[in-house]
Amino acid sequence: MxxxxxxxxxxxxxxxxxxxxxxxxxxxxxRGTGRESVTHNANPTYNxxxxxxxxxxxxxxxxxxGPFRWExxxxxxxxxxxxxxxxxxPHPPIWxxxxxxxxxxxxTAQHRFPYVMxxxxxxxxxxxxxxxxxxxxxxxxxxxTQNLGYLFKVHVxxxxxxxxxxxxxxxxxxxxxxxxxxxxRVRPWIQSLPGITSRDSxxxxxxxxxxxxxxxxxxxxxxxxxxxxxxxxQNLSIISGTPTSVLPKIRHILQELRPGSVFFWDxxxxxxxxxxxxSLRLHGAEVMPATREMGKELGLxxxxxxxxxxGFDQDAWNRVQVAATPH
Numbered sequence: 001m002x003x004x005x006x007x008x009x010x011x012x013x014x015x016x017x018x019x020x021x022x023x024x025x026x027x028x029x030x031r032g033t034g035r036e037s038v039t040h041n042a043n044p045t046y047n048x049x050x051x052x053x054x055x056x057x058x059x060x061x062x063x064x065x066g067p068f069r070w071e072x073x074x075x076x077x078x079x080x081x082x083x084x085x086x087x088x089x090p091h092p093p094i095w096x097x098x099x100x101x102x103x104x105x106x107x108t109a110q111h112r113f114p115y116v117m118x119x120x121x122x123x124x125x126x127x128x129x130x131x132x133x134x135x136x137x138x139x140x141x142x143x144x145t146q147n148l149g150y151l152f153k154v155h156v157x158x159x160x161x162x163x164x165x166x167x168x169x170x171x172x173x174x175x176x177x178x179x180x181x182x183x184x185r186v187r188p189w190i191q192s193l194p195g196i197t198s199r200d201s202x203x204x205x206x207x208x209x210x211x212x213x214x215x216x217x218x219x220x221x222x223x224x225x226x227x228x229x230x231x232x233x234q235n236l237s238i239i240s241g242t243p244t245s246v247l248p249k250i251r252h253i254l255q256e257l258r259p260g261s262v263f264f265w266d267x268x269x270x271x272x273x274x275x276x277x278x279s280l281r282l283h284g285a286e287v288m289p290a291t292r293e294m295g296k297e298l299g300l301x302x303x304x305x306x307x308x309x310x311g312f313d314q315d316a317w318n319r320v321q322v323a324a325t326p327h
Contacts (some may be wrong), residue, residue, distance in 0.1 A: 001029055001058075002050035003040040007075060008056075011061040011082065017219035018086035019210045025092040028116070029055060031104065034193035045195035048103070050074050055094075062091040083313065093147065093303060094260075100104075100124075102131065114303050116149035119265060121235060125150065125257055145260035145299070146306040154264040155240040155271075156282040166279075167240030168229045169270040227291065243286040250287070251294050260302045262291065 003204075004010050031051045037044040053072045060068070064264050066081030096108040104106035108115040109132045117125045118230040129148050136143035153170055156162035232238040239249045256260070264283060267276035 001054040002031060002047045002299070003036050003042045004054060007031055007057050008061060008077060008080060008082070010060040013086045014058070014092070015062065015082070015084040015086045018088055018092050019084065023087045023092075025086065025088065026095060027092050028095050028097050029096055031101070033192045034196055037193055037196065038190055043195075044193040047196045049295075051106070051128075059091060059094075061141055062086055067089075072288070085186045090230060095303075097149075097151070100128075101197065102128075103198060103201065105131050106135050110139050112136070112139075112141065112143075112147070114147050114261065116151060116261065117259075117265070118151045119153060121236065122256060123236065129257060130213070145258050145301050145308065147301045148257070148259045149261035149263065150253070150257055150259040151263035151265055152236070153238045153240075153266070153268070154246060154250065154287070155238075155266050155275075155282075156243055156246055156279045157240070158242065158278075158282070160241055160245065163240040163242060163245075166271060166275050167233070167238060169275070170238055170268055171229055171232070173269040211270055243290070245281055246287065247294075248289050254291075254294055254298055254300060258298070258300060260295075260300050260305075262295075264288075 001007070001010070014025060014027055029051075031047055036042070037047065042050075053074050057070060057072065060070070061080060061082050062085060066079075068080050070077040070080055075274060093114075094111075095114045095116055096104065096124070097118055098104045098108075099118050099120060105115055105128050115128075115132055118127060120128075133143050133146060155163060155167050157166060160288070222308060230240065233240065236249060236253060240245050243250075250262075264287075266279050266283070295302075
């Protein structure tokens with residue numbers, strides 16, 4: 001969100017998505033990294049300030065009839081009268097994805113939004129989830145699985161040999177101006193621009209990714225999670241195999257982290273279309289149904305199953321779905 005110079009346009013476009021989808025929008029709001037700031041010529045020093053102000057402005061635009069005036073630090077509008085508002089009330093669900101920002105976890109818990117950890121290592125992820133729960137307690141409410149989400153890499157094939165062959169493609173890919181080479185390592189001087197991340201978050205990011213330091217000799221990040229396929233398989237950064245072999249590993253993650261929402265990261269790196277389709281079919285036929293059953297067994301409730309005052313009105317959402325269903 002910090003790269004947007006006109007958050008009113010963004011608010012209206014998201015409202016249109018909610019209208020077209022009959023109230024099915026789930027908006028994921030990210031601060032972004034130095035790469036986005038470079039690409040869009042945005043000052044990284046104001047990244048967090050613009051992110052928080054954009055959030056306040058969009059929520060007000062979604063929930064307050066116009067016209068009204070907005071005079072903020074980074075955005076000024078003399079006349080806000082949105083021509084499109086989302087059908088979900090009070091507004092579409094807001095989920096916050098992130099990696100290693102303590103400040104963002106605390107902010108998200110204070111606002112009671114679900115927080116989705118993005119492919120981070122197990123133990124640090126547990127620590128950040130606990131930070132969320134502790135912050136929620138300080139804010140006067142009890143958080144649960146509905147407040148937590150986790151994204152991790154899962155690729156599925158009919159045989160273990162094929163899964164091992166294709167799974168290795170996760171860490172291989174064409175180079176781009178932001179990478180140090182063909183293994184997906186990001187140039188740290190572009191990823192972590194001055195001012196975009198606090199020193200505390202940089203240190204914790206190093207812990208999350210197993211780095212000895214954010215930047216090594218020659219400016220190359222020493223990232224243990226990208227040193228080799230076997231290392232990532234061992235620490236469950238990558239899960240590849242047949243449905244039979246991946247499901248126990250998925251269950252272990254669910255038991256340890258207890259996220260109410262899970263996201264499977266697949267089809268990346270050098271994987272081609274056929275690789276993705278084979279895995280997608282097995283995910284749909286075997287892995288996802290079994291994962292849902294695991295979630296039920298472990299009592300992992302999603303934000304759609306718990307109306308805990310986080311700004312998501314399940315009853316209103318259900319009414320929108322009924323109204324949108326053809327009869």
